[in-house]
Amino acid sequence: MTFDPSIRIGVLGGGQLGRMMIQSAMNLNLEIASMDPDPNAPCKSLASHFVNGDITSYDEVLAFGEAFDVITVEIENVNVEALEELERRGKKVFPQPRVLRTIKDKGLQKQFYLDHGIPTSDFVFIDQKEELKNHTDLLPAANKLRTEGYDGRGVQIIKTEADLNKGFEAPSILEKFVDYHKEISVIVARNEKGDMETFPVVELEYHPEQNLVEFLFSPSELEEELRIKARDLAKKVISEFDMVGLLAVEMFATKDGEILVNECAPRTHNSGHHTIEGNITSQFEQHIRAILNLPLGDTSVKGSAVMINLLGHPDYSGQAKYEGIEEAMAHSGMHLHLYGKKLTKPFRKMGHATLVGDDLQALKDKAREFKESIKIIA
Amino acid sequence: MTFDPSIRIGVLGGGQLGRMMIQSAMNLNLEIASMDPDPNAPCKSLASHFVNGDITSYDEVLAFGEAFDVITVEIENVNVEALEELERRGKKVFPQPRVLRTIKDKGLQKQFYLDHGIPTSDFVFIDQKEELKNHTDLLPAANKLRTEGYDGRGVQIIKTEADLNKGFEAPSILEKFVDYHKEISVIVARNEKGDMETFPVVELEYHPEQNLVEFLFSPSELEEELRIKARDLAKKVISEFDMVGLLAVEMFATKDGEILVNECAPRTHNSGHHTIEGNITSQFEQHIRAILNLPLGDTSVKGSAVMINLLGHPDYSGQAKYEGIEEAMAHSGMHLHLYGKKLTKPFRKMGHATLVGDDLQALKDKAREFKESIKIIA
Known part of the structure; x- marks a missing residue:
């Protein structure tokens, strides 16, 4: 079968998730266009074509999508009606608009879990x-x-x-509230052929005030039985949605050994950033593979990894400056990803860092040090 | 110390080496501009700014370089006089023009080895x-x-x-001709502080007719003593040049246990492509670190790797089509890099593939299979 890199791909949303997707696609000669309301969005200089536009506008999304063979998203908050119309006109839209419609409404999403026997709180x-x-x-x-x-x-x-x-x-x-033991996530991919692959379970630690992921630990240290249960559950969710693309399923491992689905996102996700260096295939490449109906990649971990979200310092807003970067770069196994955002503000996601190595506990300790020493100020 | 990603970097040459350098720099928010005589050069859509121009022209290189703080190259065949003038005007030019002047003339390069006690044929x-x-x-x-x-x-x-x-x-x-046992390469980096790091030795296998690297094996299976000798020799070469940047030193390991320098290239190199997935730090990131006087990265291998150059099929010229890509993508540990060249011609370097894993012999066997099954035709 002949691979044709000239397939035209458009992404709604031009943030860091789109940016890392574009970075990953470059290795296959794939050019990706992007649309975002922010004229300086992280995808601006990387996209093959960047449209500064309103991704929640029916007319603008329809006009953007007409130029592509495959349309995908890096955020749920897009105009679903326009995507449905593009689908009717024969475009490939992954995730499918009907899935976006259900997931972007947390009420419909929870009802979906109830209706399909998916355990949730x-x-x-x-x-x-x-x-x-x-x-x-x-x-x-x-x-x-x-x-x-x-x-x-x-x-x-x-x-x-x-x-x-x-x-x-x-x-x-x-x-x-769920009286949970751990918050975990499983990312699962599915292509049009119906092939499915889950990434190994990861554990998330949230910022106590901001409800943002602060640290991610890979792979999870949960008992094997629970890890299998979580990965099977992620497959069940994507299958019940009959979805093509990548689905991040955030779950609770409860103190009494249950796995409950918390919520899911039909796209690349913060809980998969570590896969760029930590796993054989990254979530970004896997997303591309899934939406182009290519063979899904091996998701195995290469070792242990800890991901740290690099957030804007709470006391600064303005032109971003980075402290502690050289010290971080001097540390073996530290991989920085800055998202190209010119302006910082309190708790804005400005980048992430992934520490890889053999000893997860040592990585966790080191990650807490770097969380303090890397500062994004103005 | 505050890291400032707004430093302006310009690269002469817009081929695949520049492209992978730009891909690597994205993770640090660094934007890189590029100049190349080919209006469709691989860097065109990735560079922050692309100038279609003659990199051997004094006036054009001078005009291009004036816009940047740091100027580097991805090919030796550039106008050295213009780079010398830029250096006089206070620009950082790495590798230094005097090094380019010596290396781009194979006669001066050989004479340099003789004058500095560097063993060569x-x-x-x-x-x-x-x-x-x-x-x-x-x-x-x-x-x-x-x-x-x-x-x-x-x-x-x-x-x-x-x-x-x-x-x-x-x-x-x-x-x-050297009666060699193996052809090897060591890539060494040096920053302005004088820090030096060598990558582990790799072995090269050339295409019998085209004098192009066909396979690369990492790490080398030479005896440890010879590997140390080769890495020390690479350090000696870059030190004698008093060079800042990345230097690829191609060598012969002779049948009687000598290491002779064959030739070197003061830039990222085909013999370092495997480092993207095979080593903790890639050669492209290391080059960026070196020219920005950042701490050099850990060069250790993560495992074994085999790199295959993907050359245009000898019987085809024209719009490139890729066969065998899906089959390759289905193989765990196979990483494809296509260079964004629209047109193929016989033996043109169109991309490379790196196979990573634990068993070098198994990777070598697999690489020879993929060399046959991946075809770039028109």
Whole structure:
């Protein structure tokens, strides 16, 4: 079979996920165009063609998509109706618009899990804040906006009745806290032939205030039985969605040995950044393989890896400056990825660093040191 | 110390070596501009700024270089006088123009080895073909043009007196064949602080007719003592040149245990492509580290690696098509790098593939299979 690198690929969203996807595609001569509302988006200088536009606009997405053979996304918050129209016109759109429609609404997403026998935490639908007081049995809980939550935004923690006033005055879900042992993630890929491959389970540690992943540990040290269960569950989720592309499934490993799906994202994901150096195939290459119906790559780990998100320092906003980079570069096995964002602001994702090696505990200790010594200021 | 990714870097030459350098620099937010006479050079769409121009023209190189803080090359055949002028004007030019001047003339390069006690094969200077007959004691030998030889061009093999008429009617050297055990290469980096790091020794296997590297094996299976000798020799060469940047030193390991320098290239090199996946730091990242006076990276191998050059099929010229790519992608540990060249021609370097794994012999066998099954046709 002849491989044709001239296939035209367009991505909605021009952030770091798109950027790393484009970087990965370069090795196959694949050129990828990108659309983003930020004229200085991380993909701007790397995309074969960059359109500064509104990815939530029906007309703009339709006009952008018409130029490509395959259309994909690096963020869920896009105009799904335009993608459905592109699909009707014979374009390949992966993930499929119907999957995006379900996942981008956290209410529909949770209902999907219930309807398909996918274990998840207890929840109720909330239309206005007022209703929260009828569900105090679920506390402590998270009140999550059904749409447009992203990177820690759109989530309120409701620990006790005293917090009920923090709830959203908009369609949301109230989700009972899970008494979990570990937060884990499994990324699974599926191509049009139906081939599926899961990446090994990773463990996530969140920033205590920002609800952002702070550290990622690969591979997970959970018992093998639970790791198999988690990977099987990820396959079940992507199969039930009948989805083509990459799906990141965030899960809880509970203290009583259950695996519950927390939420998922039908795209490359922060919980797969370590795969660039830590696994034989990266999540970005796997995504490209999946949407082009190529053979999926071997996801095995090469060793242990710890990923650190490099966030903008809480006290600075403005032209980004980087401290501690040379010291980090002097450390063997440290791989830096800066995302090309000119401006920093508090907790903005500016880059990540992946430490690879043999001893996961040593890597964890080192990662905590680098988390302190690398500073993104202005 | 604060890392400033806004430093302006310009590269003369826009081929695959520049392309992979730019790919590597992206992870540090570094933007690299490129100049090449081919308007569709592999760097065209990846460079932050691409100038279609003549890199051997004094005026054009000077005008290009003025816009940057650091100027580097991915090919020796550039206008050295313009680089010297840029250096006088306070630009950082690495490798230094005086090093380029010596190395791009194979005669001066050989003389440099003699003058600095660097072991190399016997040779004589030749001004016109007529003189060859006075040096039949050196046969079998290679007659090499002093300048502008590249990728197998500018070399004539003179096995016996019957071949003397094949010699060049231009300044050249006649170099006695070395009765070698293995052809090897060591890439060494040096920054302005004088830090030096060598990559582990690799072995090269050349295409029998094209004088192009066909396979590369990493790490070398030479005895440790010889490997140390080779790495020390590479350090000696870059130190004697007092050079900043990356230097690829091609050598012969002779049957009687000597290491002789064959020739060197003051830039990233085909004998370092495997380092992208096979070593902790790639040659491309190491080059960036060296020219920006950053700490040099750990060069250790992660495992064994075999690199295959993917050359245009001898029977085809035209718009490139790729056969056998999907089959290659289905193989774990196979990493493809296509260089973005639209047109193929016989033996043109169109890409490379690196196979990584634990068992070098198994990788070698597999590499020979892929060499047959991946075809670049038109």
